[in-house]
Amino acid sequence: MDFVYLNQHILDNLFYILISILIFFILYDHVETLKSYKRILLTTSMSLPILLCMKFPIYIDEYCVHDLRQIPLLLGILYGGWPVGTALFIILLVARFAIYGFNFMTLIVYSVIFIVTALFSTKFKTLNRKHKLFSAALLSLFLGILSTNIAVFISDFFxxxxxxxxxxxxxPPFIMFSAVYITEILRDAISIKSKVIKLEKMEVVSQLAASISHEVRNPLTVVKGFIELLKDPKLPGDVRERYFQFVTTELKSAETIISNYLAFAKPATEKIEDILIDHEIRSVIDMIKPLASMNSVEISEAIVPATTRGNTQYFKQCLLNLIKNGIEAIPNGGELRIVTLVNKDVITLKISDNGVGMTKEQINRFGEPYYSSKEKGTGLGSMVVVRTIQSMNGTLNIKSSINEGTTITVTLPAIH
Known part of the structure; x- marks a missing residue:
């Protein structure tokens, strides 16, 4: 009984079927436009193994030359219903008659297979995975026995x-079981991936909403309190002026929070221009020197001229956030060093401090909504940094050790 051992031809047919299933799901998952043409994609994917199985059939002996074309036909009908089934049925018959010539028995056998499977496909779609597996295997067995009896009845030479x-x-029932199992696993993987993406988006929106609500409410509460105090007609002029300054300061604080959120949510892309990196860095250093002095932090720099492209306003905000974070990470005084390098088409910006450092969790969660290493931080500043650098086709890398300091390396494309 040499036939008991699987020969190369049946393994080839099995390969055609399995690789076509994988091709379908890879294209469906990665090519967004194809999701609107799922039935066409399924028809194309399943017609490929039908043609290959017929072109390279299974040779058992001089009386037995066959192939596994019925497996992709059944898969297409079960998952695509009547429309996909009809298309595959026509493709199969046209290819069969073109390769081997017209045969009445083939027409009858595959017509029965098509009708029975199409009638069952509606019920099949309502089953859970376990029932789909066994029902598909039993369907393949039933159709194998039925088509054999039809062939024997019609042809005296069969x-x-x-x-x-x-x-x-x-x-075939075992192959059908395996093919349906793989199909169900891949369908579930794509479905879970889609749900996870939606949940992540909802979580980001929820976290941002909570962050904005919490942070904006604080300055608005202060403003509300001072406005109530300003209603006093007997309030001295100098006190009234001081209260107005408090109101202005708190409103600016709220405006900064909202601006950071907008920069993260929708960075400006309509105003792209050449950015002189050295000029912007020195401008931010001059702006932030008072804060550095207050924290006994010395800022040193080794900056070379370099030019990139992006939105100047948001790039400056990005620099400001990075340098400010570095200064605040040195509570007892120290040094913040800023270095730029240009190597061909890449600009490298390094901002190093000898401050408190960051843990691995803090590094991994840098830029995450509503996460901050600061007690009263919102994480919006780091989100602006990450989003801005991404919008400029750059990268950001963080190396840090606790109580030793942090080095943030930003790479950006250079223009000449």
Whole structure:
């Protein structure tokens, strides 16, 4: 019984089927436009193994030459219903008659297979995975036995050998079981991936909303309190002026929070221009020197001229956030060093401090909504940094050790 051992031809047919299933799901998952043409994609994917199985059939002996074209046909009908099934049925018959010539028995056998499977496809879609697996295997077995009996009844020359029974009645249900299992696993993976993406988006929106609400409410509460005090007609002029200054300061604080959120949510892309990196860095250093002095932090720099492209306003805000974070990470005084390098088409910006450093969790969560290493931080500043650098086709890398300091390396494309 040499036929009991799987030969190369049946393994080839199995390969055609499995690789076509993978091709379908890879294209469906990664090419967004194809999701609107799912049935066309399924028809194309399943027609490929049908044609390959017929072109390279399974040779068992001189009386048994067959293939596994019925497996992709069944898969297409079960998952695509009547429309996909009809298209595959026509493709199969046209290819069969073109390769081997017209055969009445083939027409009858595959017509029965198509009708029975299409009628069952509606029920199949309502089943859970376990029931789909066993029902698909039983359907393949039933159709194998039914088509064999039809062939024997119609043709006097059709021979049912042991090899035929093993390869085309016993083996197909196992292949069908495996193909449906792989299909269900890949469908679930894509479905879970889609749900996870939606949940992540909802979580980001929820966290941002909570962050904005919490942070804006604080300055507005202060403003509300001072406005109530300003209603006093007997309030001295100098006190009234001081209260107005408090109101202005708190409103500016609220405006900064909202601006940071907008920079993260929708960075400006309509105003792209050449950015002189050295000029902007020195401008930010001059702006932030008072804060550095208050924290006993010395800022040193080794900056070379370099030019990139992006939105100047948001790039300056990005620099400001990075340098300010570095200064605040040195509570007991120290040094903040800023270095730029240009290597061909890449600008490297390094901002190093000898401050408190960051843990691995803090590094991994840098830029995450509503996460900050600061007690009263919102994480909006780091989100602006990450989003701005991404919008400029740059990268950001953080190396840090606790109580030793942090080095943030930003790379940006250079223009000449």
């Amino acid at each position: 021979r049912v050998t042991e090899a035929y029974i093993f390869y085309f009645i016993i083996i």
